[in-house]
Every structure is written in C-alpha cells, then in structure tokens.
Amino acid sequence: MSGLLLFLVGVVTLAGIYAILAMILNLEAGWAGMWDLGIAGLLAVGGYVFIITTQQTHDDVILTPHWPMWAGVLAGSVAGGLAALIIGIPSLRVRGEYFLITTLAFAEVIRQLSINLGSLTRGTVGFNQFTRPFESWTSPSGYRWVLLGLVWLVVAVVYFVIRRLGRSPYGRLLRGFRDNDPVARSLGKQTNRHRIQTFVLAGLMYGAVAPLYVWFIRTVTPSLFTSEATFVTWTALVIGGIASLRGPVIGAIILLIVTEAASLVQGSGDMAVVLASVRFIVLGLVLILVMRVRPQGLANERDAFAGASERVAG
Amino acid sequence: MTAPILDLRDITKVFGGVTAVREVSMSVQAGSITAVIGPNGAGKTSLFNVATGFEEPTEGHVLFQGEDVTGLEPWRVARKGLIRTFQTPTGFPALSVWENLMVGGTSDRDESLWRAMRGAWHSGERTTNQRARQALTDLGLWDRRDTLLADLSPGDVKLVDFARQLMAEPKMVLLDEPASGVDPASIGRLGNVIRQVREQNVTVLVIDHNIGFVLGIADQVHVMSLGEVIASGSPDDVVRDPVVIEIYLGRSA
Numbered sequence: 001m002s003g004l005l006l007f008l009v010g011v012v013t014l015a016g017i018y019a020i021l022a023m024i025l026n027l028e029a030g031w032a033g034m035w036d037l038g039i040a041g042l043l044a045v046g047g048y049v050f051i052i053t054t055q056q057t058h059d060d061v062i063l064t065p066h067w068p069m070w071a072g073v074l075a076g077s078v079a080g081g082l083a084a085l086i087i088g089i090p091s092l093r094v095r096g097e098y099f100l101i102t103t104l105a106f107a108e109v110i111r112q113l114s115i116n117l118g119s120l121t122r123g124t125v126g127f128n129q130f131t132r133p134f135e136s137w138t139s140p141s142g143y144r145w146v147l148l149g150l151v152w153l154v155v156a157v158v159y160f161v162i163r164r165l166g167r168s169p170y171g172r173l174l175r176g177f178r179d180n181d182p183v184a185r186s187l188g189k190q191t192n193r194h195r196i197q198t199f200v201l202a203g204l205m206y207g208a209v210a211p212l213y214v215w216f217i218r219t220v221t222p223s224l225f226t227s228e229a230t231f232v233t234w235t236a237l238v239i240g241g242i243a244s245l246r247g248p249v250i251g252a253i254i255l256l257i258v259t260e261a262a263s264l265v266q267g268s269g270d271m272a273v274v275l276a277s278v279r280f281i282v283l284g285l286v287l288i289l290v291m292r293v294r295p296q297g298l299a300n301e302r303d304a305f306a307g308a309s310e311r312v313a314g
Numbered sequence: 315m316t317a318p319i320l321d322l323r324d325i326t327k328v329f330g331g332v333t334a335v336r337e338v339s340m341s342v343q344a345g346s347i348t349a350v351i352g353p354n355g356a357g358k359t360s361l362f363n364v365a366t367g368f369e370e371p372t373e374g375h376v377l378f379q380g381e382d383v384t385g386l387e388p389w390r391v392a393r394k395g396l397i398r399t400f401q402t403p404t405g406f407p408a409l410s411v412w413e414n415l416m417v418g419g420t421s422d423r424d425e426s427l428w429r430a431m432r433g434a435w436h437s438g439e440r441t442t443n444q445r446a447r448q449a450l451t452d453l454g455l456w457d458r459r460d461t462l463l464a465d466l467s468p469g470d471v472k473l474v475d476f477a478r479q480l481m482a483e484p485k486m487v488l489l490d491e492p493a494s495g496v497d498p499a500s501i502g503r504l505g506n507v508i509r510q511v512r513e514q515n516v517t518v519l520v521i522d523h524n525i526g527f528v529l530g531i532a533d534q535v536h537v538m539s540l541g542e543v544i545a546s547g548s549p550d551d552v553v554r555d556p557v558v559i560e561i562y563l564g565r566s567a
Contacts, residue, residue: 161431168430169420169439176406176417183405186366187418187482188392189425197427243408301408302462309412309459312436312443 007264009144013216015256016151020209021229022236022248023155023162028202030243030301031171032195033178035100038087039233041107042203044114044225045083046076046210048121051220057129062119069133073211080207081200083110088199092192107227114222126221133215151212155249158205163245166304167311174198175243175301235283239290241297245304251297259283317380319344319486319517320365320396325374327360334360336541337374342486342534347508347518349528349549352538358521359401361538362488366398367391379485395485401494404475407464411455411474414463415446418481442481449477453507469500476507486517493524505531529553537561 021039028034053065054072067075083106091102114121134146165171177184177191184191214220232255240251259279265271290297318341327335335357342348350358363369365376367388376384378396392398406414416439423429424438450456453473463471472492479487489508493501501524508518508531522528529535529549537545537558545555552558 164433165427165430168433169416169425169435170427170430172409172413173417173420173425176409176413179407180403180405182368182388182400184417185388186368186392186398186400187479188389188397188422189417190389190422194425194427201427305410305413307460308410309443312439 004264006144007260009148011256011260012253013144013148013151014260015253016148016155017209017213017216018233018236018256019155019249019252020151020158020212021206021233022240022252023158024202024205024209025233025237026243026248027162027165028198030237031166031178032174032198034092034195034199035096036103036199036202037100037227037230037234038103038107039206039230040225040227041103041110042080042083042206043210043213043229044107044110044222046080046207047214047220047225048114049079049207050076050211051127051130051214052120055127055130058122058127061122069211073208076210077204077208080210081204083207084200084203085196088196088203092195092199104227107225107230111222111225114225121222124222126219126224128219128221132218147212147215151216154209154212158209159249166245167308170194172308175305232283235287237297239286239297241299241301241304243301243304244297244299247297247299247304250299254298255283255286258286316344318342318377319379320519321377321380322361322365323375323377325361325364325376326372327357327364327369328372329360333541335364335371338538338541338543340536340543340546342517342519344486344517345512345515346533347512347520347531348534348536349532350519350521350536350538351523351525351528352521354523355540356538357541358538359490360541362398362490362521366396366488392482392484395483396488397479397482397484397486398488399475399479399490399492401491404471405463405478408462410460410462411450411466412446412459414474414478415449415481416442418478419445419483445481449481452510453477467497469496469504472496472504473500473507476504480511480516484516486519487511489518489520489522491522492520493522493527501527 025036025039028036050072052061052063053067053075054069056066087102087106091099115123135143138146173184173189173194177189181191217224236251236255237248239255240249241247259282262275262278262282265275320342322338322340325335325338326333338361352358360369364371367383367386367390370385375382378394383391383394406417409417419442421438424435429435447456450459455470455473463474466474476492492504496504505527512518520528532549535547535549535552536543537552539561544561545552545558
C-alpha cells in the first residue's frame with residue numbers, strides 16, 4: 001500500500017473523530033447556546049475511565065478491574081455524563097461566560113490530575129499497550145481500515161441521533177431559548193433543566209466516543225487531552241456552520257485535510273518542526289477565510305431548518 | 315363585583331437606593347382590558363417584573379386567582395396562566411414565525427429530551443400545528459410562516475410575539491409596550507387583536523406610551539408617576555383628571 005493512501009486513511013479517520021466531537025458540540029453550543037471549552041476534559045474523563053477499567057497489560061496501577069471493552073465504553077460514558085452534571089449544576093445557573101470559564105478550568109484540572117495521579121493514570125508515561133476492538137480479525141496493517149469503518153459508522157449514528165433531536169420540539173426549544181431565555185421562561189419553560197440535561201447528554205456522548213480517539217492514537221497520555229482538542233473541534237464547527245445540521249461533518253473534513261496536508265511535505269528534522277507549527281497557521285488562515293467570505297459557516301442554521309412547518313402532516 | 319384575577323397588594327420594589335415602585339396596589343378584573351400608563355421611569359415595567367416573578371418585590375404580595383404567587387420562579391407563574399411579553403428583545407429570532415408559535419404552544423411533555431429520542435411527539439405536534447395555523451391565518455401571517463422572525467418588520471414581530479404568548483393558553487396576558495416601534499397602520503391591527511383576545515376570556519393588562527392607543531382599548535386605566543399610582547378610573551375620567559394632565563400629559567405631551 002502506498003504511503004499516501006495510508007496517510008489519507010489516517011486523516012479521514014481523524015476527520016471522522018472530529019466530526020463526531022463537532023456534532024456533539026453543535027448540540028450543546030450551536031443549539032443550546034452553552035459555549036463549552038471543556039471538551040478535552042470530558043474526553044479525558046471518558047478516555048481514562050475506559051483505559052483504566054479495561055486494560056490488561058499494565059499492572060503497576062492501583063486499579064485494574066479487567067472489564068470487557070463494552071463495559072469500559074459504558075463506564076467512560078457514565079463518567080463523562082457525571083462530570084458534566086457536576087460542572088453543569090453550579091455553572092449553568094449563572095449564564096454565559098461563567099460556563100465558558102468553568103469548563104475551561106475543569107479541562108485543565110482534569111489534565112493536571114491525569115499527570116499527578118500517577119498510581120492511577122501512570123502520569124506522563126500513560127498507557128501504550130492495550131488491545132483494540134476486532135484487532136484479532138485482521139493483520140496490523142489492515143486494522144486501520146477497520147478503525148476507519150468503525151469511526152465513520154459512529155459518525156453516521158451520531159448524525160442521525162443529533163438530527164432527530166434537532167428537528168424535535170426539544171431541539172426547537174433549545175434554539176429558541178439560546179437567543180432569548182426570558183421569553184422562554186415567560187412561556188413556562190424550565191430552561192435551566194433543559195440546559196443541564198443537554199450538557200449531561202453531551203458529557204455522556206463525549207465519554208462514549210473517547211475510546212475511538214484512544215484507539216486511533218494508540219496511547220493514553222495527558223498530552224492527548226490538551227485544549228488543542230477543544231479548539232480544533234470548535235474551529236471545525238465554526239467553519240462548517242454553527243447550529244446547522246451537516247456543518248460539523250463538512251467542517252471537520254475540510255479542516256483536517258487542509259491542516260494535515262502540511263505533514264505530507266518531506267524534509268529534514270528541522271523542517272518537520274517548522275511544518276508542525278505551520279498546521280496552526282493554516283488552521284487560523286482557514287478560519288479567517290471562512291469568516292470573511294461566509295461568516296455563518298459553509299452550511300447554516302437557516303437552510304438546515306428551512307420549511308419545518310412542511311414536515312408536520314395535517 | 316367579582317374577585318379580581320390579579321391583585322397586587324402594597325408592592326414596593328427598591329433597587330439599591332432607588333425606589334422604582336412605592337406601595338402600589340392594583341387589582342385587575344377578570345375579562346377586562348386594563349392599562350397602566352405613565353412616563354419613562356414611572357415603574358411600570360418593574361411592576362410587571364414583580365407580577366411575573368422576574369423580580370422579587372421588596373415588600374408586598376402578588377395574588378393571581380386568589381393564590382399568592384409572590385417570588386415564584388417565572389416559569390411557575392407562567393404555568394399558572396399569567397403570561398407576559400417583553401418590550402425588547404422580542405421572541406426567538408433564529409426560528410421561523412411558525413416555529414415561534416409552536417414553541418409557545420408545545421407542552422413540557424412533548425419538549426422532553428426523552429420524547430425527542432423516542433420520536434414520540436408527533437401527535438401533540440399535529441394538534442399544536444392546527445392552533446398555530448389558525449392563529450397565523452387570523453393575523454394574515456400564514457403565508458409568511460417560514461420566514462425567520464429576524465427577517466420580519468417590527469410591527470409583524472410584535473404580532474407574532476403576542477400570538478406566540480397566546481399559544482401558551484394564558485388566563486391573563488401582560489403586554490409590555492406592545493405598540494412601541496410599530497408603524498401606525500399596524501397599531502390599529504394590534505388593537506383589534508387585543509380586543510379579540512378579550513372575547514376569548516383572556517384578561518389583558520397593557521402598559522404603553524402611546525396614550526391614544528391605550529385609551530382606545532382599555533376599560534380601566536391606572537396612571538403611574540415616579541413609582542406611585544396617581545390616578546385610576548375609566549379612560550374618560552383619567553384624561554380629565556387635573557393631576558394627570560399636570561404630571562403626565564402636561565409634561566411629556
């Protein structure tokens with residue numbers, strides 16, 4: 001297999017993972033108006049809980065329950081949901097920027113914990129030997145295709161679930177109170193309850209998909225869960241079109257292909273360092289370009305929900 | 315005389331050192347159109363905020379249908395049938411006209427996350443759609459149902475605003491300056507809509523600057539100035555009241 005093809009498979013797999021994250025972010029931020037900067041933290045909670053509960057090879061940690069993989073995914077999801085509940089209840093009562101600050105701080109606290117709780121997380125060394133699902137079915141070189149299929153299957157499932165929510169009366173209410181909370185409350189809507197439910201759902205989902213990220217990278221270390229993950233997800237959503245339906249997927253594909261293309265250039269070690277930083281310059285340029293030409297993103301909310309009245313029969 | 319639907323008793327609201335509302339008592343008869351007029355800073359909106367739970371009164375009580383609702387959260391007050399509008403900003407700008415009305419008319423049950431997952435909201439949606447369609451047809455806005463609220467003229471926005479709050483089936487509506495920013499042609503339409511609402515046994519309490527508009531539709535008028543009610547009576551009595559002419563009409567007209 002040619003190097004270019006292998007590279008492309010990797011990029012498309014990673015794009016799929018970011019598409020999933022951007023879709024979840026779209027639910028909580030695009031529709032419900034909760035500007036979450038703690039994506040990396042929720043991912044870390046899900047990822048670490050998954051790896052700690054399921055890994056079989058590292059026995060120098062204090063907790064090794066050796067759970068089956070499905071139980072680990074479930075545990076990671078529940079942990080993500082619980083974390084969202086714990087940060088959501090105090091910070092969603094006060095609005096807007098407090099939520100932003102709290103989630104950002106939460107992600108940093110989680111990262112620091114993952115470094116310092118070495119007896120549980122193996123510190124900065126982390127976990128690097130674990131089995132992945134269906135790994136025994138194929139050769140190591142064929143496994144990248146399995147993972148590609150698995151990731152894009154999850155993209156499809158998440159897309160349909162989120163679309164179902166977005167087009168329901170529940171989603172309509174979120175998009176309403178996002179722009180005008182007092183009017184929603186004056187109609188008898190418990191907007192805070194809806195916000196907390198939505199954030200917990202986002203936490204459950206981030207926690208559940210964190211293992212995909214772990215399987216792709218093949219290690220679990222604190223450096224995996226820096227705010228870079230949060231900001232790449234945000235950029236993908238903004239480029240694709242915040243509050244739209246297909247935007248998060250489109251944005252993730254374009255963003256990942258454009259930024260990863262820089263690593264295609266062959267060069268010396270010094271060159272590689274330069275190219276690594278070029279990625280962020282490219283990311284910034286893409287963002288500026290889209291904001292300049294199409295500020296609402298490539299897809300948009302208006303088109304995504306146009307003709308809603310036609311879908312009700314009768 | 316029957317018991318009032320809304321009874322405000324000795325309401326005082328102090329912000330910092332400023333008394334916005336001072337010992338105001340006001341009762342609204344069921345089925346009436348009652349107006350509160352007064353210059354800027356008279357305390358009209360503060361009184362509304364207190365009545366609907368958006369502000370807690372410093373002193374006094376709010377009774378709705380004989381029940382003490384003082385200090386209840388706004389959504390609880392709303393579910394008892396006391397629904398208000400806001401002067402600005404109005405409504406859900408990113409939703410279409412139709413979606414705005416649907417949010418107003420959809421029950422808590424049909425809006426739950428659980429029902430959204432199961433997709434078990436379609437029958438409720440059809441019923442609400444019938445009502446939304448009727449309301450929009452009556453307003454002459456059915457053809458514009460898919461227009462986003464943000465793209466509508468200010469006059470039409472106010473009509474949609476009113477229609478959306480009515481979708482929640484209130485027993486009483488509090489309208490905060492419904493005619494502000496509305497062109498003269500639409501004001502007439504708005505007045506008709508308010509009168510029609512009363513026909514359906516919804517009590518109306520309205521505050522506005524536009525004296526002509528308010529006096530044309532109200533049965534009972536309260537005049538506020540500097541946080542106090544300075545005159546009450548029928549529109550005819552109020553315009554003849556020398557204190558009102560001095561304090562309100564004399565100065566700002």
